[in-house]
Amino acid sequence: MNLYEYEAKEILAQYGVPVPEGRSVTTAADAEAAAKALPGHKFAVKAQILAGGRGLAGGVELAPTPSKAGEIAKRMLGSRLVTKQTGAEGEVVERVYVETAVDSRKDFFLAVLVDQALAQIVVLGSKNGGVDFEDRVLREPGIVETLPVDSNGSLDDTLCDVFLNRLGISGDAAAEARGIIEALVKVFRRIDATLIEINPLTLTSEGTFAAVDAKVSIDNNALFRHPEFAGLASSAGGDEIEMQAQKDEINLVRLDGNIGVVVNGAGLALATQDGISDAGGKAANFMDIRTTATSLQVARGIGILLNDPNVKSILVNIHGGGMTPCDTIAEALALALAWSDRKVPVVTRLAGHNADYARQMLVDRGVPHERCDTMQSAISAAIARAA
Amino acid sequence: MSILCNSDTKLIVQGMTGRSGTFYTDQAITYGTNVVGGVRPGKGGKTHIGRPVFDTVRDAMAQTGADATMIMVPAHNAADAMIEAIEAEMPLIVCVTERIPVLDMIRVKDALRGSVSELVGPNSQGVLTPGACKIGVMSTADAKPGTIGIASRSASLTSEVVASLSAVGLGQSTTVGVGGDPVHGIGFQRCLELFMEDPGTTGIVLVGEIGGSEEEQAAAYIKANHCAKPVTALVVGRHAPAQRRMGHAGTLSVFGSGNAASKNAAFRSAGVSVVENVDDVAQAMAGTMAAA
Numbered sequence: 234m235n236l237y238e239y240e241a242k243e244i245l246a247q248y249g250v251p252v253p254e255g256r257s258v259t260t261a262a263d264a265e266a267a268a269k270a271l272p273g274h275k276f277a278v279k280a281q282i283l284a285g286g287r288g289l290a291g292g293v294e295l296a297p298t299p300s301k302a303g304e305i306a307k308r309m310l311g312s313r314l315v316t317k318q319t320g321a322e323g324e325v326v327e328r329v330y331v332e333t334a335v336d337s338r339k340d341f342f343l344a345v346l347v348d349q350a351l352a353q354i355v356v357l358g359s360k361n362g363g364v365d366f367e368d369r370v371l372r373e374p375g376i377v378e379t380l381p382v383d384s385n386g387s388l389d390d391t392l393c394d395v396f397l398n399r400l401g402i403s404g405d406a407a408a409e410a411r412g413i414i415e416a417l418v419k420v421f422r423r424i425d426a427t428l429i430e431i432n433p434l435t436l437t438s439e440g441t442f443a444a445v446d447a448k449v450s451i452d453n454n455a456l457f458r459h460p461e462f463a464g465l466a467s468s469a470g471g472d473e474i475e476m477q478a479q480k481d482e483i484n485l486v487r488l489d490g491n492i493g494v495v496v497n498g499a500g501l502a503l504a505t506q507d508g509i510s511d512a513g514g515k516a517a518n519f520m521d522i523r524t525t526a527t528s529l530q531v532a533r534g535i536g537i538l539l540n541d542p543n544v545k546s547i548l549v550n551i552h553g554g555g556m557t558p559c560d561t562i563a564e565a566l567a568l569a570l571a572w573s574d575r576k577v578p579v580v581t582r583l584a585g586h587n588a589d590y591a592r593q594m595l596v597d598r599g600v601p602h603e604r605c606d607t608m609q610s611a612i613s614a615a616i617a618r619a620a
Numbered sequence: 621m622s623i624l625c626n627s628d629t630k631l632i633v634q635g636m637t638g639r640s641g642t643f644y645t646d647q648a649i650t651y652g653t654n655v656v657g658g659v660r661p662g663k664g665g666k667t668h669i670g671r672p673v674f675d676t677v678r679d680a681m682a683q684t685g686a687d688a689t690m691i692m693v694p695a696h697n698a699a700d701a702m703i704e705a706i707e708a709e710m711p712l713i714v715c716v717t718e719r720i721p722v723l724d725m726i727r728v729k730d731a732l733r734g735s736v737s738e739l740v741g742p743n744s745q746g747v748l749t750p751g752a753c754k755i756g757v758m759s760t761a762d763a764k765p766g767t768i769g770i771a772s773r774s775a776s777l778t779s780e781v782v783a784s785l786s787a788v789g790l791g792q793s794t795t796v797g798v799g800g801d802p803v804h805g806i807g808f809q810r811c812l813e814l815f816m817e818d819p820g821t822t823g824i825v826l827v828g829e830i831g832g833s834e835e836e837q838a839a840a841y842i843k844a845n846h847c848a849k850p851v852t853a854l855v856v857g858r859h860a861p862a863q864r865r866m867g868h869a870g871t872l873s874v875f876g877s878g879n880a881a882s883k884n885a886a887f888r889s890a891g892v893s894v895v896e897n898v899d900d901v902a903q904a905m906a907g908t909m910a911a912a
Contacts, residue, residue, distance in 0.1 A: 347722055347723075347726065347802065347803065349802040349803055349832050349833070350832070350833050350834075350837070352725065352726055352729035352730075352803045353726065354726065384726065384727070384730040422723060425721055425722075425723055427722060452721050452722055452723070453719075454695065454719040454720060454721045454722070455721035455722075455723065455724075457695075457696060458696070458721075488861065496776075497776055498774060498775055498776025498777070499774065499776075499800065499829070500772075500773065500774020500775070500776050500777040500800075500827065500829055500856055501774065501776035501777055501780065501898075502776075503829060503830070503856040503857040503860055504777060504780075504854075504856040504897070504898045506857075506859050506860060507856055507857065507858045507859050507896070507897065508897060509859075510858070510859035511859075511896070511897070519860075523718075524718075524757075524775075552776050552777075552779045552780050552783075553759065553779075554745070554757075554758060554759045554775055554776060554779050556757050584779075584780070584783060585759050585761065585762070585779050585780075585783065586759045586761055586779075607899065608897075608898065608899055609897070609899055
């Protein structure tokens with residue numbers, strides 16, 4: 234679960250991370266009032282969306298006066314912000330964050346995440362923080378420094394000194410930076426984060442640090458022990474249809490093609506997508522039916538595809554395993570087609586556990602479909618039907 | 621021959637008395653796995669599906685001589701179950717449970733350092749030595765005993781590869797699901813070490829996915845150790861859109877690593893036969909085996 238900037242900053246502030254003072258608002262009038270109440274003479278107005286890349290897409294603007302802050306908020310609220318990470322549809326701005334703008338002497342990048350290979354929490358830092366950091370790091374991976382965190386959450390003094398030294402942070406600033414790193418690690422472990430990213434961590438003209446932007450992602454698998462996050466606005470955010478599918482034990486990601494795909498297992502789903510792309514087709518979605526999904530849940534998932542006007546054919550590619558036998562999917566397909574008024578050609582390729590039984594079930598129930606015996610032939614047929 | 625488990629393996633099941641624990645224990649017994657008991661705190665001394673239940677892993681090992689455990693407890697207890705097995709010095713731990721918090725897995729990996737245990741999983745379909753021992757939840761319908769070792773990040777693709785290998789007459793020594801989680805037990809490299817040492821394995825298939833650095837590490841290992849047995853690799857997710865997370869697959873790293881092209885390039889430079897589609901794995905393996 235990704236948090237909005239204003240939610241992330243509220244949590245970070247509780248742990249002592251310095252953040253500029255700010256308010257989250259949903260109207261232009263409130264934005265102007267918020268700016269009036271804030272310290273300072275210059276304000277940043279920031280669109281609250283869950284995707285990154287706002288800065289380069291016009292989602293962050295500076296206002297020299299409170300009334301200007303109100304005008305900017307009026308323009309942003311209700312608009313659709315398209316960034317590199319939102320996809321072409323963009324995300325509607327329903328809330329803006331107004332905060333005191335800080336004068337930057339230098340922008341750093343600081344992040345805490347799990348190094349998968351080392352199975353360890355690590356802190357990443359760079360003296361080249363700012364809006365273009367993500368592009369730059371791909372060209373110059375050497376601009377990132379790494380600091381490992383012990384399994385009990387503590388930092389090695391020497392390694393920490395070396396890390397800060399490499400970032401060019403010394404003296405009083407180094408002591409403050411270390412405090413910020415320790416606070417970030419503490420909050421990371423406390424809230425079951427998978428990522429905390431501060432970009433930029435700004436060294437202000439007064440010589441102190443401010444976390445000017447913050448991204449926090451929380452481990453969905455740990456939400457059971459964090460009831461405090463259930464009330465956050467971001468827990469209701471994201472794509473409504475994808476969230477609905479999640480409730481039905483289906484990982485669904487909507488894409489912009491015209492072939493709806495029904496697949497069990499993330500690996501087979503990726504392989505199916507590769508096959509479709511190689512053959513010149515475009516998938517309308519990625520679907521990974523979890524092993525715990527029932528036929529009723531899968532039927533609702535297929536229903537999402539049937540209801541999507543962009544979907545011109547449906548490819549059912551199932552390798553029945555120990556936990557998801559083919560008949561569960563056949564049952565779901567029969568149900569979903571019976572519920573739907575929209576007729577979409579269906580191509581099936583069933584293999585593995587209970588494949589024969591499932592094929593017979595589709596025939597017995599009179600489910601209209603084109604049966605294929607290999608993945609390649611099924612992909613070709615689905616592309617042909619969608620054309 | 622095989623790796624990790626064989627017909628001598630004595631298996632216990634942590635969480636045997638639960639619904640899925642019961643179901644998959646029963647299936648393992650039917651397959652011929654020597655299930656010697658189960659663990660469920662508070663139910664020690666009882667019998668469940670004809671097997672004794674113990675309060676702790678340590679008790680179960682002392683009483684039965686178990687040398688492997690399958691963990692099927694709910695996600696919120698799974699890390700503690702793994703750590704209990706590690707502390708009891710269980711040689712093989714296979715964790716099927718999915719959706720375990722990643723910080724819990726960091727705790728588990730910390731306990732594993734310097735221990736005697738091999739951990740497979742979590743979020744793994746398990747380990748199968750066809751015809752001898754099933755520890756997990758995989759389909760066994762198409763598996764045949766043989767000499768091809770499989771290590772895979774995907775349960776569904778393992779079934780796919782097993783079926784196609786069996787169809788061309790290539791049976792399997794052992795199939796290992798390394799699991800779909802970002803932090804997990806043994807990876808491709810450890811599987812390769814074990815398969816290379818195993819006289820019963822003559823060829824190896826690796827099934828990878830985008831994300832992480834498992835494939836790159838395996839390629840570096842193959843290159844450095846001049847592995848004598850032929851390896852065929854498949855990496856799926858060549859056309860997954862960047863910057864979107866797809867289920868467990870492709871947990872894309874911000875920091876460069878992890879796309880299919882770089883993984884395939886690493887494999888090729890290590891002399892691995894790389895195939896692009898799952899349908900091609902069996903033919904490629906058959907071809908390499910004939911040439912070897």
